[in-house]
Amino acid sequence: MRISTNWLAEYVNLPETPMQIAEKETVTGIEVDDVIQPAAGLKNLVVGQIKQLQQHPNADHLHVCQVDVGQDELLQIVCGAPNVALNQLVIVALPSARIANNEKIKKGKFRGVESQGMLCALQEIGFDESVIPDEYKDGIYIFPTDAQAKIGESVFKYLGMDDTILDFDITPNRADTLGMRGTAWEVAAMYDEKPHFEKPQIQESSTPTADLLQVQVTDEHLAPTYRARVIQNVQVQPSPLWMQRRLWNNGIKPINNVVDITNYVMLEYGQPLHAYDYDRLASQQLIVRLAQENEQLTTLNGNDYNLSGQDIVIADEQHALGLAGIMGGNESKISSKTTTVVLEAGVFNSVRIRKTAQKYNLRTDASTRFEKGVDVSATAEALDRAAQLLQQLANGTITNGQLVGSQTATEPIEVVVSPQHINHVLGTNIKTAEMQAILERLGFGVVQNGDKMTVIVPRRRWDISIEADIIEEVVRIYGFDKLPSTLPVGAQTIGGYNPHQQFLRRARSLMRSLGYDEAISYALLNQTEAKAFTYNKTYLTKVDWPMTHDHEYLRLNLISGLLNDLLYNVARKQNNVALFEQGRVFPKNDVAAVRPHEVEYLAGAVTGNIEDKNWQNSERLVDFFAIKGDVEELLMSLNKQAVISYQATDQIKQLHPGQTALILMDEKVVGFVGTVHPGYAKKLGLATTVVFQLNLDEIETLADKTNIYVPAAKFPPVSRDIALVVPQTVTHAAIENAIRQAGGKYLVNINLFDIYAGKNIKNGYKSVAYNLVFQNQAATLTDMEVNQHFEQIKQILQEQFGAEIR
Known part of the structure; x- marks a missing residue:
C-alpha cells in the first residue's frame, strides 16, 4: 500500500x-x-503555454512551437506529439533539465530547426505507463483548466510529484x-495524536431509491454486508486533477470521474466499491448469488470467463454483471453516455474471493482487500462518501436512502485482559494507566474492572479478538526497544543429525566433491514435466489450487527441474554446467489415493564440456560413460554391501534408447543413468545432456559395508591378455561376469583395453581384448596355476558366447 x-x-x-x-x-x-x-533526480521542469504553433518546414509530423515559460522571450521548441495545439498548458523541460533515467535536455536542431527544450509526456518524467490516462498515452501531457497551473512555475506540485x-x-x-x-x-x-475525519454530508432527493432498484442476497454467507445507492443525472467526465494525482501516486490509472471516485474511496476507506450503468441493467434488480455452471462473463479487462458454481457474481434477472469483489462486467460498465449510476458497497466471502481470483489469475486491488478483510462498520459511510463526491464532481442527484441487502453486526468486540499478565508476558513494569493510554491512542475503549481491563475494540481492527492481540498492540506502541534484555535460562541439549539426515547430507557432500553444483527446483510442475523420466507405473497428484498452470502437479522426478535449471544457465551463456538436486518426489501407487508418498531422490544433469581445451588436451564433451563413472563413484562412496550392476533399457521415452541403463544394487532397481534423447533435448534447446537419478530411500535400507584393512601384497602379480571375437549383441558386463566366474580366487583385476569392429572382422561381430591380473597374497603364483585358470576362462567364453579366441 x-x-x-x-x-x-x-x-x-x-x-x-x-x-x-x-x-x-x-x-x-x-x-x-x-x-x-x-521528483527525485528531476529538475528544471516548468509549466509552459504554447503561444504560436507552425508546421515544421522539413517534416510533416513535427511542429515548431513558441512557448511562454515565464521568461523575457519565448522558447522555440520542436515537438512531434500528435496532440499538441495552440494555447495549451504543458510540461516544458528547459535546456539543462533532467528528465527520467537521468537524461539531460540540451539545445539542438531537428531537421535544421533549433529547439530550445522539450515538451514532455508523463512517461518522460518518470510516470509508469500503467497509470497514464488514455488520452495522454501517445502524446504530451496537457494541464486541465482546474489545475490552475501558473506559467513558469515548477510542475511538481501540480502533478503531485512534490509528495x-x-x-x-x-x-x-x-x-x-x-x-x-x-x-x-x-x-x-x-505520536500520541488523534486523527480527524469529516463525515460525508449528502443531500438526497425526494425520489426513493427503492422505487428504482431492488437488491437481493441469496445467501448471507456469500455477502454478509451488501448495500447500494442510486445517483441520477450524472455527468461523466474526467475527474479533477487533485483526484487524479492521488490515484496515480497509488498506482491507479484515472479513467473518468465515476470510476475514479470508486477507486478514491477505496484508497480512503479501504472499502472497495463498484459502479454500474443503471440503464444497461436488464432489470431493476441486483442479485448476489453463485454463478451457474459454465455461465459466461466478459469482464472490464476484455477477457471472457466460463464461471463455475463456486464463484460469487452480481447479476440482474438475466445474467451475471460481474465477479463479486474482483472485477465488474463489460456489459454494465460506466461510459460517456451514462446518466444514472448504481453504486454498490459490500463485504464478500473472503475464502471464495481468494479462490476465484486465484483460479482465473485475476488479482485486483478489490480482491486483495476482500481476501484480507474490510471494516464492516464503515461500509455505509464509504457508500455515502462516494455519493457525496458524485454529487460534487459529477453534478449527480442522490436518491433517497441506501438499499440494504444484508448487514453484518457492527458492534465492537470486547476483550478482557489483565495488566499484571501483560507485564508478566513482556517482562516489563508498565503501569496500568500507561497501558490504558496506549490503547486509547489506538482508538480502543478501556473500562477498568478491578485488576482487569475490558478493552472495547472497534470493528476497523478485526484482527484483534484475544488477549495475545492486546499484548501485541501494547508492546509495539510502548516500544520493542524498551523491553528488558535477559539471557535465556534452561537446560541445554547437544544437537545433532539423525542417521537419515546424516545419509542425505553425505550424499550431497559427495556430489559436491565430484564437481556438481547444488540446485533447488520447484516441486510443482506442469503435467508433462511432472511425469517425465519415469520407468515404473505410478500416478500424478494434482493440487486443487495451483499458483499457475505450470505448477499444477507434484513431481515424480527431479530431472525435469534440473533441465529447467540448465536452460536458465545456458540462456545466460553458461554452457558447461553440472547440477545436482537432492529432494523429494511424490508418487502414488493407487490413482484413487488422496495423499502421495514422499520419497527422497538424488539426481544430476550435465551439459557441455566436462574438460575444456588447453595446451595439453583437447576439449571433451560430456558422454554417457563419464556420468556413469560419477554414479559409480557416488555409490561406492556410500559404502553399501550391495553388488552394483547396470541393465540397458529403452523404457524411458525422454532418454536415448541406446545410451540408457537402469542402475541395480543387489538386483534391485534404484535408479537410472542416460543421455537425454536428441529430439527431446532439441525441443528444450539443450546440447548433449546426460542425466541420472537415484532413489536414496532404497539405497539407505541396504546394509553398510565393513571395510577391512588388507596389507600390500608381498608377491608379484601375473598378467595375461586375451582377445576374442564375439557377436555385437554380447555386452561387456556379460563377458566380465563370465571371466570372473571362471577366473578363480586369484583373479584380482579385469581391464577392457580394446574394442574393434570393421576390416578383418566379420559383419555383426566385434573384437574385444582384456588384460587379466592374477595375484596370490600368500605366495608366488606359478605359470601352471595361472594357465589352468586362463584355460578355464577361454572354455567358458567359447561355451557361453561362441567366442573365437584370437
Missing part, C-alpha cells in the same frame, strides 16, 4: 519528516519497504491499513 504523506497530513499532524515516520513505523509493527520521492510516498509492506493481519483512514489511526498512535 502506497501512503501519500500529503494526503495523510489532512487526517493527522505529522511532527517528523517522512523518513523519520518510515523508520518509526517499521519498528512499531508495519515495515516500510521504500520512501518514494517522485513523499511511503510504501507499506502490509502483513495479512493488518489489512486495516489498506486505507488512508486506517493508516491515519496507526500513525497518530505513534
